[in-house]
Amino acid sequence: MLACREQLELKADPCELATARRFVDAAAARFGLKDQERYELTLAVNEAVSNAIEHGRPSPDGKIHLHVAAEHGALVFEVEDHGTFAPDPPTIDQFHERGRGLAFMAATMDEVDVRRGSNGTVVRLCKRRAAA
């Protein structure tokens, strides 16, 4: 888990995505990232939160936690869901959709790490500040 972080708690509902994006953009601006980097972070975290919403959807009290911290010149977000329910087997289409979301994360981030555990999934997204 990240040290000295800010945290945002979200419901597992797509109407929360805009709130998540504002949170990411504000944190990225405070960290001093340029417009392009801010946009890429917003895009990547949006994808991770979208995935988490899908994981948490069958659970009415499903919460998603979004953490942010600065680490060695990089801004790191972690998206944590608690999808402990037994989901329906995903269809090929859903695999395809989620694969596209991961491709977005990989294309825009310096580091993407997905950790699935018995208590849910944590996606870690890392964006380094570009050299001036």
Place this chain on the structure above:
Amino acid sequence: MSYILGHSAAEPGWYVITVGGECDMNAAPSLSVAVEAAFQRGASTMVVDLNEVTFIDSTAIGILLAARERLRRSGGDFEVVCSVPAVTRVLEIVGVESVAGVP
């Protein structure tokens, strides 16, 4: 997200969907409705204008790619019009070509 579905009286089957705002998972049902409405009315050419879009994600792109596939299978045409850098960057990641300008 908002959308306008337009068509040409002179060219039957030609439909343009003008989309505005944030196209995320929350907006996906509206985008699906727009695309489905065009198909129901017999669209054989679909032009999606994303010039007023401020944000687009993989869920929305998935809907557009499915529409493109459906049109291609039936011999129709699909085109995305966009010159917003934030949106064209995302389209490039998934390999959707867009043309700049107005439909």
